[in-house]
Amino acid sequence: MEPQIKEEEQEEERPNPQKLLWMFTLATIMKLLLIPSYHSTDFEVHRHWLALTSSLPLHQWYSDSTSQWTLDYPPFFAYFERLLALFAPFIDPQIAHLHNGLNYAAPTALLFQRLTVIASDLCLLYACFRLRTRPGVGLDSWRADLIWVLLVFSPGLLIVDHVHFQYNGFLIGWLLVSVSAVEEGRDLVGGFVFAVLLCFKHLFAVAAPVYFVYLLRHYCWRRSGGGVVEGFGRLLKMGFVVGVVFGVAFGPFLYYGQVLAIINELFEPFWGLCHAYWAPNFWVFYIILDKVLAVLLTKLGFTIPASSASFTGGLVGESSSFAVLPKITPLVTFLLVLCAMSPCLIKIWREPRPRLITRWVAYAYTCGFLFGWHVHEKASLHFVIPLAIVATESLADARHYFLLSIVSCYSLFPLLFEAKEYPIKVLLLLLYSLLMWSGFTQQLRKLQTSTSSAKKGDKGRSRKGTGGTKVEGGGTLIGWVGMSYLLGLLVVEIWGQFLQPYLLGDRWIIKCP
């Protein structure tokens, strides 16, 4: 193996976009093969929006009720659907027909809509491509490769977008572009792209406080130099840019007096504290605590108003009241999210460092996920995907990302409930875990060799050296706590999927349509 020492030195080259393209095509192949797999009602939702935006005039988009799936995304997404609908007639005119197209899921429709998702993922590709010039860390070829692998083969995105059916890759692509622009110090561009993203999907607004504070401190009111006047000028500039974006988005609707309808639509689906499938967040514990308390107090002789509450009913609807604990209102959740975010906001206020913006944004989404009102389980993608970018920066980040991405993907498993998709989700997660494992252990070895050759103090080096060795055996990338947690997931999965039906039912029932 001696000849390869030279090669390794050569390998410290700049990131090769060809490799990104190669990986992305590989992922595209998987996406193409996923075309006939299961799709959720979101498929019909998006199909209807194609029909809605292409057959009705703009001022009826948000007030039409031909289908129960009314348009509840902000205007840019509606424009986006309008754009996609332009191509639909080439494949099958019925796809974008307002009435005949209802619940239309012929192979042509499936093909067309899946292809739109695959094509819109090019936005993610662009975001990945931009990362090659990440200041400070983006210059290593192997690091860029690893980040690309983590982003391109993300099982969560594949499951939610290409099986379940949504456009998260596209939207998160915008988010990553915005974040990377801010990271490069191009605040105006970052702010602009984030505003665009908000006009695509308003749920991304959870990170708005972070952006607001950061841009205020880093762009408008800089610590070094720049007077109040200059700061105010910059504020106006940023305000103008964001205003233009929102103007383009909402302007036409304002003209037709539709803005109230839009706002009504955008926030209408948010009934209830929890979504049909519970997102694994704080409120799950709250509900469980309520149930436990109710049972306990009843046993102790108190009369508890019998709540017909069934949170596991799987219905999107008005939240049932709690038996014991106080009722949660959207305002409470909003304040909780802000509270959870505040340490981060204070830190940004004190020291707005571009290098940390990705972490901050991810943190903001985590807070929104944990304490937010009516959180979708898919929202975990909003913070897991950006974290992939910083996962290569240190051992702690790698460790964190490894565990988090596996758990987040596992939490998406219930989305695909048919037997046919079972091997897909398991194999996707397995593949990703293996990719991460081999990538991160590789990275640690790289870091270890570079630190030992840099000769920075004997103690630190030897500690790192042992750490790296442990990685090989399975010690350091994931500690015993994390490992037992993952094994616990495995046990839960085996129990839920195989043992329980076998032990409690008389025969395994395989769910097929």
Place this chain on the structure above:
Amino acid sequence: MEKRRRSTSSSSSSSSSKKHDGEGDVHSHHILHRPTSPLLCVIVFAALIRYLVSLHPYSGAADPPMYGDYEAQRHWMEITLNLPAKDWYRNTTSNDLTYWGLDYPPLTAYQSYVHAQFLKFFDPESVALVTSRGHESPLGKFLMRLTVLSSDLVIFFPAALWFVLAYYGGRSRVRREELLWHLSLVLLNPGLILIDHGHFQYNCISLGLTVAAVAAIFVEKDLVGSFLFCLALNHKQMSAYYAPAFFSHLLGKCFKHQNPILKVTKLGLVVLGTFLLIWWPYVYPLKGAMEVLRRLAPFERGIYEDYVANFWCATSILIKWKRLYSMQLLKLLSFSMTLLSILPSIIQQIRSPSRQGFLFAMLNSSLSFYLFSFQVHEKSILLPLLPASLLALDEPLMFQWFMNYALFSMFPLLRRDQLLIPYVALYMLFALLYYCPFRKQDSSGNGSVNGWKASAMTLFLLCSLLLHLIYLTFKPPEKYPFLFEAMIMLLCFSQFVFLAIYSNMKQWKLPSRFGWIDKKKVL
């Protein structure tokens, strides 16, 4: 693939840690310890791709009354599950041989029996006698697909892994990433995946057993190898395409042995014993065995079917073989032509058996069978494709060239099965794997050609691309409804002939001294 890159950097970092060996022995076991995760990535990815392809339609889906290969396999499960072994190949009231009668050797029947048990456990309706004919359900499809996937994982995957380890076992300096690259080419062979997991067949079993047999012979376990090859033969009679190669290579090896007669006797006994074991239910009375044999050789189907890119079909445009000559004469003609075309490679292997030569002989003999033998099907191109994939690292260009036309020759078939998306996707996958940017290619130029050869190849590839598009978009003229199929067939046939000539020449040009090739390969 990215995994391969990692494996290099792993080996490089371990070698660089060797530089700093003085720092303590924490690093020392890096050199010995090679990460297995890139290898696992390839395996899981290959399994995933197979499963994803299996989501797509199978042959004859919703196409009564005969359906397709899927129904044939399901029907065999039904027959083997419900009838005694004696009746499997016999026309009885409950076994109508005209409806997908069992026409593969007994090992396929046993495999069907095992899989039928699995189906019966979850979905008894799908294998009920007679009433399950034409049974189609999402659950049935899921279970059937799982049987293929599991067969593949249990037989083909380990066999491929064993082969790669055995083939490069002697060459310590072949880089690990190259080894992984080769493994992924063998495992992600688009033709095999499309036919097994898309169209629906169990080629992975017979081909896997063949690969295992080759691996066994490479590690000097000839008896195990011949046992495994007999199993392959008894799973699909088509494996006989490789028989001349196995025969000549083993015979050649026996002659090199100090006691050739003993060795030949041993091999013969193993072959005989294996056959006896598998054919046990049919051995007595011998009439039973004859019944089975008659089922295995369906001569009545004619010298070729559909538009297969072989000699008989290609020349039938000029000479109407089927009309002009009797079946007997055609049988004789095709037999002698096949034998004649295999002869050179047999002689080469008997004279100087070698590993690479053996693989070339497998390629040559199966390609000759494909081109000249009686009753060849489009799918039989998988047989020559396998040894070509095993030679992928020695002859990358030939493999790529072959794969292009092998896939194209199956294109009309796969299009009929509505497997266009997997076809395109796997074609892309093959191209991606072949031009993997993570692979550091040797500058020695094994895979590059220039001059007129390159331009000719590009021209042919353009033709193939054009024909793909024409086939998809245009309707053939009324007068010649199969015009495009015939054109595809002719193009592929011409390439296969070139390929046969090329690989025969390659085999003969191999250095004749035993073991010398391996040294040369070190480069």
